[in-house]
Amino acid sequence: MLYSLPLLALAFLISGSLYFYLRKGSFSTINTFSRQSKSFIWLSPIKKILSYSFISILLLTSLLIPLFMLVAESGFNFLPAIKSAQGSILNSLLVVGISVPIITLLGFLSYYVYKKSNFLAALIAFPLVIPSAVIGISLINLYSTLSVGIYGSVWMIVLGYILRFLPFSLFIFSAFGPQVSESMEESARMCKSGFMKTFYRIILPLTRNGFLASIFIISIFCIGETGMTQMVAPSGFQALSNRIDTLMHYGNYSYVASLSIFLLLFIFLLYGLYLVMYRHGRH
Template sequence: MTLRVPHSPAAIGGVAALLVLLGLLIVLPVGVLVIGSFLSEAPRALHFDWSGLTFGNYRNVITAGGFGPVLAATLGTALAGTAGAVLVGSSLAWLAVRTDVPGRRALDVVAVMPLFVPPLIGAFAWDILASPRAGIINILLRSAGASVKVNIYSFAGIGLVYAIYYAPYVYLFAAAALRNMDATLEEAAAMSGAGRLRVLCQITLPLVTPAVLASGLLVFVLLIELFAIPAVLGEPGNLHFIAVRIWDMVGVTPPRVNDASALGVLMLLVTVALVLIQHKIVSRRSYVTVAGKGQRVRPVALGAARWPLAIGGFGYLLLVVVLPYVALLFISLRRNIFFNNVTAILDTRQLSLDQFRIAFSDPVVVGTLWNSLAVSTGTMVIGCVLYFATAYIVHRTRLPGRRALDLVTVLPVAIPGIIIGLGYLWSWISIPIGLYGTIWILILAYVSQFAPQASRAIGASLVQIHPELEESSRLCGAGFAMTLRRIVIPLARPGVISAAILLFVLSFRELATALFLYTSNTQLFSLAMFDFWQRGSTGLVAAMALVQSAILLVVVLLGQVLRQDPVAAGR
């Protein structure tokens, strides 16, 4: 239900102002990038040389040597990672929701924990663990006399990292579908003589297929546009990816900015098409599984398989979270990061806090940390205010233009971060308002990129508030501002806090969007980690990764405390 807010000139003007602002933040950068892909000169927001329109940039990108392998590597590893994520995520969802596996509730938490591991940190950790020559796992295997070698720099290796860190997206979709299923369908099949495996294959799986397909397409889109993992693990194995190739094109001398724009547009077309398909699957209503007469879900009895499957489920936590962080801690505490046998690995004389001392005494590291904290805080504050206003208009009013607002805020879900960064570079560098080269350009880029997450988190809380509460407040003489402050904001508080935490966490760990926007004075913590990694400062990077993870953990825990404090909500 929505409020009947009068269509006053002020209200309509507010909607128009928001549309213009979001257009500048989201639509303008992408539009400049698209136009630049058809120009022979670098694109500018205020001046385009229309006489140089050409398809030559696309021809250069497609016919240039190496485009085929780059496309194959990007799509192939994304497909392999998606398949693995679907298998792991849906399996964990079934175990946690529909079986009697021990520790079901704990498994529900374990399944989503990889969401809090930044892809860049995950890539660093797996490079330490499974590089072909010096990886800890390979050293242990050689010491044990095994002839097997793990190569994280391969299609399979990168696909594995993709799968384990993006399985939670599938889990969230599949678990929701399994919880909403009518258990009588499985009960009827079992009473008809079908075994557990047949019920699973012929009843359960078909009913959750739309959710699994939708989540699989979402993961595929996210993996196509991912930069951090391919940049760290692909380049050493001579595997090149589209996002990394765009970065390389701008970084060469002279920079191939128009070719990069063309490649970015091709990437954008693919992601937009996949997001539209995903949206169509999500909005389907042909698989209705929630009946009017529900019954308590009776867990599937696994028998002797209960404990082995439980061990496998919790082993996922060990593989994805515990093992990588142990590797980072191990490297960060060593004086000498070079070792080639178990004896060298276990040498306690190498233990030291030197890397942490270096990190906290290095002005570059400390400066980038403060920059990241400032950018993340700015993104959080501006994003919450902007998207609260947007979500309120979309979900609580019938004002004209609200559907356009909703559409604009959801657009970035199909726009890769590196595309947003490149678009901001060409659209704002020529606008004479002094934003480029400051942290404000980074804040605006992040506010644009994470619009879908923030607006949806806030909107989910707003739609739960009945309009009668606001109408009663106004009938008692309270104005619009007081109603917002005393009624709407306190009740929508959980969603606002969730949006704030999301914005802070996502912007603090983001790498790709800032690649084209930072300067020596505005470098961010993730960018500094990536730069030190390229220079071979592995120990310092491990220490920085642990510091970043600790900050994110504190922020998430603080958000949980604030969201569950009902006393503060009533003040």
């Protein structure tokens, strides 16, 4: 536990310096889904060729070549690899299914409570710089010194994911939350509408895309997390990311590549569902 304190102190020092340096700056955001008129940068033919070549090379080297190498390394052993890791896949889906709704709900409630506070930016920024190893060591120390009721259960991992990824959900809602006009909430309170009715009728429809984005992004983080899962997982529990790491350690590269492709396909499936629901909500 003591060995993680210097790393934690350094993380807070760097994040605090950046926060105080950037807090008064002005920034621009880009919304690719905006229905307003867009401005374009017109390029000469030579600049277009250079731009397209750069993007093509970037995609080729960062996506297509690794994917091709995974397919070649897999030896098309997809079904045997998936069958051998069936338990790990179900464990990952279980943890994701429990963690993501809790993290998303806590992220929304945290934003709703602190949206008018000057500490919102700090509440988002400071936890993001804490390394997962520090959180894992802290939880291990907690589980080993105190009588915690969740010891030996899947909730050990869920708590780790909440501490690790809650700031990301809070950050997402800080971008979508301002779409809810305070005048609408005040009008609902004047009509003596309770919080649940106001949330269901006003807040939820206007922040629906924030909930979708949080669910999608946090799901990807949770299902791909290796370090935190390996550190705090109960005995005998193995998630898909840890299964891939174990197979890599023992040199079973065919199954490693096959399960990696399966994980990529699962993420692409989540992204497709997110796009469908996002566009359906806009219409």
